[in-house]
Amino acid sequence: MAAFDAGASVLTHAFNGMPGMHHREPGPLGAALDCAHVTLELIADLVHVHPTLMRLLFSAASGRVALVSDAMSATGCSDGAYALGSLEVTVTGGVARLKEGGSIAGSTLTMDRAVRHVISSGISVSDALAAATLTPAWAMGLKAFPSPGEALEPFLTDADGNTVAA
Incomplete structure:
Protein backbone atom coordinates (compact mmCIF):
# COMPACT_ATOMS: atom_id res chain seq x y z
CA MET A 1 0.00 0.00 0.00
CA ALA A 2 2.86 2.36 0.75
CA ALA A 3 4.10 2.14 -2.85
CA PHE A 4 0.63 2.83 -4.27
CA ASP A 5 0.08 5.65 -1.77
CA ALA A 6 3.41 7.12 -2.91
CA GLY A 7 2.25 7.12 -6.55
CA ALA A 8 3.00 3.69 -7.98
CA SER A 9 0.25 3.03 -10.50
CA VAL A 10 0.93 -0.37 -12.09
CA LEU A 11 1.06 -3.86 -10.59
CA THR A 12 3.44 -5.85 -12.77
CA HIS A 13 2.31 -9.35 -13.79
CA ALA A 14 -0.61 -9.92 -11.41
CA PHE A 15 -0.39 -13.23 -9.53
CA ASN A 16 3.20 -13.93 -10.72
CA GLY A 17 6.38 -13.65 -8.67
CA MET A 18 4.46 -12.44 -5.63
CA PRO A 19 2.90 -13.95 -2.55
CA GLY A 20 -0.66 -15.12 -3.01
CA MET A 21 -3.65 -13.40 -1.48
CA HIS A 22 -4.55 -14.49 2.02
CA HIS A 23 -7.55 -13.37 4.06
CA ARG A 24 -5.25 -11.79 6.67
CA GLU A 25 -2.43 -10.75 4.37
CA PRO A 26 -3.77 -9.56 1.00
CA GLY A 27 -0.27 -8.87 -0.34
CA PRO A 28 0.56 -6.82 -3.45
CA LEU A 29 -2.42 -8.08 -5.42
CA GLY A 30 -4.87 -7.17 -2.66
CA ALA A 31 -3.26 -3.74 -2.31
CA ALA A 32 -3.56 -3.13 -6.06
CA LEU A 33 -7.19 -4.22 -6.09
CA ASP A 34 -7.89 -1.79 -3.24
CA CYS A 35 -6.42 1.22 -5.10
CA ALA A 36 -8.64 2.56 -7.88
CA HIS A 37 -5.72 4.29 -9.66
CA VAL A 38 -3.71 1.09 -10.10
CA THR A 39 -3.58 -0.82 -13.41
CA LEU A 40 -3.04 -4.57 -13.05
CA GLU A 41 -0.98 -6.29 -15.74
CA LEU A 42 -2.09 -9.76 -16.81
CA ILE A 43 -0.11 -12.34 -18.80
CA ALA A 44 -3.02 -14.24 -20.38
CA ASP A 45 -1.11 -17.17 -21.89
CA LEU A 46 -3.03 -19.79 -19.86
CA VAL A 47 0.27 -20.76 -18.23
CA HIS A 48 0.96 -17.78 -15.95
CA VAL A 49 -2.66 -17.39 -14.77
CA HIS A 50 -5.60 -19.81 -14.75
CA PRO A 51 -8.81 -18.69 -16.51
CA THR A 52 -10.71 -18.67 -13.20
CA LEU A 53 -8.32 -16.07 -11.81
CA MET A 54 -8.41 -14.09 -15.06
CA ARG A 55 -12.19 -13.80 -14.66
CA LEU A 56 -11.77 -12.85 -11.01
CA LEU A 57 -9.26 -10.14 -11.90
CA PHE A 58 -11.46 -8.63 -14.62
CA SER A 59 -14.40 -8.65 -12.21
CA ALA A 60 -12.52 -7.20 -9.22
CA ALA A 61 -10.59 -4.58 -11.22
CA SER A 62 -13.06 -3.66 -13.93
CA GLY A 63 -11.46 -1.38 -16.51
CA ARG A 64 -8.03 -1.63 -14.85
CA VAL A 65 -6.63 -4.85 -16.36
CA ALA A 66 -3.91 -4.40 -18.98
CA LEU A 67 -2.85 -7.38 -21.06
CA VAL A 68 0.91 -7.80 -21.41
CA SER A 69 2.81 -10.50 -23.27
CA ASP A 70 6.00 -10.90 -21.19
CA LEU A 109 2.56 -15.01 -26.05
CA THR A 110 1.47 -12.57 -28.74
CA MET A 111 -1.17 -9.95 -28.01
CA ASP A 112 -3.70 -11.39 -30.45
CA ARG A 113 -3.49 -14.74 -28.64
CA ALA A 114 -3.78 -13.00 -25.27
CA VAL A 115 -7.05 -11.40 -26.40
CA ARG A 116 -8.37 -14.74 -27.66
CA HIS A 117 -7.41 -16.50 -24.40
CA VAL A 118 -9.18 -13.86 -22.32
CA ILE A 119 -12.32 -14.10 -24.46
CA SER A 120 -12.26 -17.92 -24.31
CA SER A 121 -12.01 -17.59 -20.51
CA GLY A 122 -15.37 -15.84 -20.41
CA ILE A 123 -14.44 -12.16 -20.63
CA SER A 124 -16.44 -10.02 -23.06
CA VAL A 125 -14.88 -9.05 -26.38
CA SER A 126 -15.12 -5.35 -25.49
CA ASP A 127 -13.38 -5.86 -22.12
CA ALA A 128 -10.68 -8.03 -23.72
CA LEU A 129 -9.99 -5.46 -26.44
CA ALA A 130 -9.92 -2.60 -23.93
CA ALA A 131 -7.41 -4.58 -21.82
CA ALA A 132 -5.17 -4.91 -24.88
CA THR A 133 -5.50 -1.31 -26.07
CA LEU A 134 -7.16 1.44 -24.04
CA THR A 135 -6.16 0.39 -20.53
CA PRO A 136 -2.43 0.10 -21.34
CA ALA A 137 -2.58 3.44 -23.18
CA TRP A 138 -4.19 5.15 -20.18
CA ALA A 139 -1.63 3.51 -17.86
CA MET A 140 1.15 5.02 -20.00
CA GLY A 141 -0.53 8.41 -19.96
CA LEU A 142 -1.18 8.57 -23.70
CA LYS A 143 -3.43 11.58 -24.20
CA ALA A 144 -4.67 10.50 -27.64
CA PHE A 145 -7.00 7.98 -26.03
CA PRO A 146 -10.44 8.90 -24.67
CA SER A 147 -11.41 8.83 -21.05
CA PRO A 148 -13.62 5.94 -19.92
CA GLY A 149 -17.06 6.29 -21.49
CA GLU A 150 -15.96 8.64 -24.28
CA ALA A 151 -16.14 7.64 -27.94
CA LEU A 152 -12.92 6.64 -29.68
CA GLU A 153 -12.24 8.43 -32.94
CA PRO A 154 -9.84 6.65 -35.33
CA PHE A 155 -6.30 8.07 -35.37
CA LEU A 156 -2.63 7.18 -35.82
CA THR A 157 0.25 7.93 -33.47
CA ASP A 158 3.99 8.21 -33.77
CA ALA A 159 6.40 6.21 -31.57
CA ASP A 160 5.94 8.78 -28.77
CA GLY A 161 2.16 8.43 -28.75
CA ASN A 162 1.51 11.80 -30.42
CA THR A 163 -1.44 11.96 -32.81
CA VAL A 164 -0.14 12.30 -36.39
CA ALA A 165 -3.28 11.71 -38.49
CA ALA A 166 -7.01 11.35 -38.08
Missing part, protein backbone atom coordinates in the same frame (compact mmCIF):
# COMPACT_ATOMS: atom_id res chain seq x y z
CA ALA A 71 7.30 -12.24 -24.51
CA MET A 72 10.90 -13.35 -24.85
CA SER A 73 13.04 -13.89 -27.94
CA ALA A 74 11.46 -17.30 -28.62
CA THR A 75 8.11 -15.71 -29.44
CA GLY A 76 7.03 -16.77 -32.91
CA CYS A 77 9.76 -19.43 -33.05
CA SER A 78 9.69 -23.19 -32.74
CA ASP A 79 10.33 -25.12 -29.55
CA GLY A 80 13.98 -25.39 -28.58
CA ALA A 81 16.81 -23.79 -26.62
CA TYR A 82 16.91 -20.01 -26.15
CA ALA A 83 18.47 -17.44 -23.86
CA LEU A 84 16.84 -14.89 -21.58
CA GLY A 85 19.76 -12.62 -20.86
CA SER A 86 22.37 -14.94 -19.41
CA LEU A 87 19.83 -17.63 -18.48
CA GLU A 88 19.30 -20.79 -20.54
CA VAL A 89 15.66 -21.34 -21.48
CA THR A 90 13.91 -24.35 -23.00
CA VAL A 91 10.67 -23.82 -24.89
CA THR A 92 8.41 -26.88 -25.05
CA GLY A 93 4.88 -26.69 -26.36
CA GLY A 94 5.29 -22.93 -26.57
CA VAL A 95 6.01 -22.64 -22.82
CA ALA A 96 9.34 -21.04 -21.87
CA ARG A 97 11.02 -22.41 -18.75
CA LEU A 98 14.45 -21.95 -17.23
CA LYS A 99 16.67 -24.91 -18.06
CA GLU A 100 17.83 -24.96 -14.46
CA GLY A 101 14.96 -25.22 -12.00
CA GLY A 102 12.09 -25.17 -14.50
CA SER A 103 10.60 -21.81 -13.50
CA ILE A 104 8.51 -19.98 -16.09
CA ALA A 105 10.87 -17.73 -18.06
CA GLY A 106 8.77 -15.10 -19.77
CA SER A 107 6.37 -16.26 -22.43
CA THR A 108 5.93 -16.77 -26.14
Whole structure:
Protein backbone atom coordinates (compact mmCIF):
# COMPACT_ATOMS: atom_id res chain seq x y z
CA MET A 1 0.00 0.00 0.00
CA ALA A 2 2.86 2.36 0.75
CA ALA A 3 4.10 2.14 -2.85
CA PHE A 4 0.63 2.83 -4.27
CA ASP A 5 0.08 5.65 -1.77
CA ALA A 6 3.41 7.12 -2.91
CA GLY A 7 2.25 7.12 -6.55
CA ALA A 8 3.00 3.69 -7.98
CA SER A 9 0.25 3.03 -10.50
CA VAL A 10 0.93 -0.37 -12.09
CA LEU A 11 1.06 -3.86 -10.59
CA THR A 12 3.44 -5.85 -12.77
CA HIS A 13 2.31 -9.35 -13.79
CA ALA A 14 -0.61 -9.92 -11.41
CA PHE A 15 -0.39 -13.23 -9.53
CA ASN A 16 3.20 -13.93 -10.72
CA GLY A 17 6.38 -13.65 -8.67
CA MET A 18 4.46 -12.44 -5.63
CA PRO A 19 2.90 -13.95 -2.55
CA GLY A 20 -0.66 -15.12 -3.01
CA MET A 21 -3.65 -13.40 -1.48
CA HIS A 22 -4.55 -14.49 2.02
CA HIS A 23 -7.55 -13.37 4.06
CA ARG A 24 -5.25 -11.79 6.67
CA GLU A 25 -2.43 -10.75 4.37
CA PRO A 26 -3.77 -9.56 1.00
CA GLY A 27 -0.27 -8.87 -0.34
CA PRO A 28 0.56 -6.82 -3.45
CA LEU A 29 -2.42 -8.08 -5.42
CA GLY A 30 -4.87 -7.17 -2.66
CA ALA A 31 -3.26 -3.74 -2.31
CA ALA A 32 -3.56 -3.13 -6.06
CA LEU A 33 -7.19 -4.22 -6.09
CA ASP A 34 -7.89 -1.79 -3.24
CA CYS A 35 -6.42 1.22 -5.10
CA ALA A 36 -8.64 2.56 -7.88
CA HIS A 37 -5.72 4.29 -9.66
CA VAL A 38 -3.71 1.09 -10.10
CA THR A 39 -3.58 -0.82 -13.41
CA LEU A 40 -3.04 -4.57 -13.05
CA GLU A 41 -0.98 -6.29 -15.74
CA LEU A 42 -2.09 -9.76 -16.81
CA ILE A 43 -0.11 -12.34 -18.80
CA ALA A 44 -3.02 -14.24 -20.38
CA ASP A 45 -1.11 -17.17 -21.89
CA LEU A 46 -3.03 -19.79 -19.86
CA VAL A 47 0.27 -20.76 -18.23
CA HIS A 48 0.96 -17.78 -15.95
CA VAL A 49 -2.66 -17.39 -14.77
CA HIS A 50 -5.60 -19.81 -14.75
CA PRO A 51 -8.81 -18.69 -16.51
CA THR A 52 -10.71 -18.67 -13.20
CA LEU A 53 -8.32 -16.07 -11.81
CA MET A 54 -8.41 -14.09 -15.06
CA ARG A 55 -12.19 -13.80 -14.66
CA LEU A 56 -11.77 -12.85 -11.01
CA LEU A 57 -9.26 -10.14 -11.90
CA PHE A 58 -11.46 -8.63 -14.62
CA SER A 59 -14.40 -8.65 -12.21
CA ALA A 60 -12.52 -7.20 -9.22
CA ALA A 61 -10.59 -4.58 -11.22
CA SER A 62 -13.06 -3.66 -13.93
CA GLY A 63 -11.46 -1.38 -16.51
CA ARG A 64 -8.03 -1.63 -14.85
CA VAL A 65 -6.63 -4.85 -16.36
CA ALA A 66 -3.91 -4.40 -18.98
CA LEU A 67 -2.85 -7.38 -21.06
CA VAL A 68 0.91 -7.80 -21.41
CA SER A 69 2.81 -10.50 -23.27
CA ASP A 70 6.00 -10.90 -21.19
CA ALA A 71 7.30 -12.24 -24.51
CA MET A 72 10.90 -13.35 -24.85
CA SER A 73 13.04 -13.89 -27.94
CA ALA A 74 11.46 -17.30 -28.62
CA THR A 75 8.11 -15.71 -29.44
CA GLY A 76 7.03 -16.77 -32.91
CA CYS A 77 9.76 -19.43 -33.05
CA SER A 78 9.69 -23.19 -32.74
CA ASP A 79 10.33 -25.12 -29.55
CA GLY A 80 13.98 -25.39 -28.58
CA ALA A 81 16.81 -23.79 -26.62
CA TYR A 82 16.91 -20.01 -26.15
CA ALA A 83 18.47 -17.44 -23.86
CA LEU A 84 16.84 -14.89 -21.58
CA GLY A 85 19.76 -12.62 -20.86
CA SER A 86 22.37 -14.94 -19.41
CA LEU A 87 19.83 -17.63 -18.48
CA GLU A 88 19.30 -20.79 -20.54
CA VAL A 89 15.66 -21.34 -21.48
CA THR A 90 13.91 -24.35 -23.00
CA VAL A 91 10.67 -23.82 -24.89
CA THR A 92 8.41 -26.88 -25.05
CA GLY A 93 4.88 -26.69 -26.36
CA GLY A 94 5.29 -22.93 -26.57
CA VAL A 95 6.01 -22.64 -22.82
CA ALA A 96 9.34 -21.04 -21.87
CA ARG A 97 11.02 -22.41 -18.75
CA LEU A 98 14.45 -21.95 -17.23
CA LYS A 99 16.67 -24.91 -18.06
CA GLU A 100 17.83 -24.96 -14.46
CA GLY A 101 14.96 -25.22 -12.00
CA GLY A 102 12.09 -25.17 -14.50
CA SER A 103 10.60 -21.81 -13.50
CA ILE A 104 8.51 -19.98 -16.09
CA ALA A 105 10.87 -17.73 -18.06
CA GLY A 106 8.77 -15.10 -19.77
CA SER A 107 6.37 -16.26 -22.43
CA THR A 108 5.93 -16.77 -26.14
CA LEU A 109 2.56 -15.01 -26.05
CA THR A 110 1.47 -12.57 -28.74
CA MET A 111 -1.17 -9.95 -28.01
CA ASP A 112 -3.70 -11.39 -30.45
CA ARG A 113 -3.49 -14.74 -28.64
CA ALA A 114 -3.78 -13.00 -25.27
CA VAL A 115 -7.05 -11.40 -26.40
CA ARG A 116 -8.37 -14.74 -27.66
CA HIS A 117 -7.41 -16.50 -24.40
CA VAL A 118 -9.18 -13.86 -22.32
CA ILE A 119 -12.32 -14.10 -24.46
CA SER A 120 -12.26 -17.92 -24.31
CA SER A 121 -12.01 -17.59 -20.51
CA GLY A 122 -15.37 -15.84 -20.41
CA ILE A 123 -14.44 -12.16 -20.63
CA SER A 124 -16.44 -10.02 -23.06
CA VAL A 125 -14.88 -9.05 -26.38
CA SER A 126 -15.12 -5.35 -25.49
CA ASP A 127 -13.38 -5.86 -22.12
CA ALA A 128 -10.68 -8.03 -23.72
CA LEU A 129 -9.99 -5.46 -26.44
CA ALA A 130 -9.92 -2.60 -23.93
CA ALA A 131 -7.41 -4.58 -21.82
CA ALA A 132 -5.17 -4.91 -24.88
CA THR A 133 -5.50 -1.31 -26.07
CA LEU A 134 -7.16 1.44 -24.04
CA THR A 135 -6.16 0.39 -20.53
CA PRO A 136 -2.43 0.10 -21.34
CA ALA A 137 -2.58 3.44 -23.18
CA TRP A 138 -4.19 5.15 -20.18
CA ALA A 139 -1.63 3.51 -17.86
CA MET A 140 1.15 5.02 -20.00
CA GLY A 141 -0.53 8.41 -19.96
CA LEU A 142 -1.18 8.57 -23.70
CA LYS A 143 -3.43 11.58 -24.20
CA ALA A 144 -4.67 10.50 -27.64
CA PHE A 145 -7.00 7.98 -26.03
CA PRO A 146 -10.44 8.90 -24.67
CA SER A 147 -11.41 8.83 -21.05
CA PRO A 148 -13.62 5.94 -19.92
CA GLY A 149 -17.06 6.29 -21.49
CA GLU A 150 -15.96 8.64 -24.28
CA ALA A 151 -16.14 7.64 -27.94
CA LEU A 152 -12.92 6.64 -29.68
CA GLU A 153 -12.24 8.43 -32.94
CA PRO A 154 -9.84 6.65 -35.33
CA PHE A 155 -6.30 8.07 -35.37
CA LEU A 156 -2.63 7.18 -35.82
CA THR A 157 0.25 7.93 -33.47
CA ASP A 158 3.99 8.21 -33.77
CA ALA A 159 6.40 6.21 -31.57
CA ASP A 160 5.94 8.78 -28.77
CA GLY A 161 2.16 8.43 -28.75
CA ASN A 162 1.51 11.80 -30.42
CA THR A 163 -1.44 11.96 -32.81
CA VAL A 164 -0.14 12.30 -36.39
CA ALA A 165 -3.28 11.71 -38.49
CA ALA A 166 -7.01 11.35 -38.08
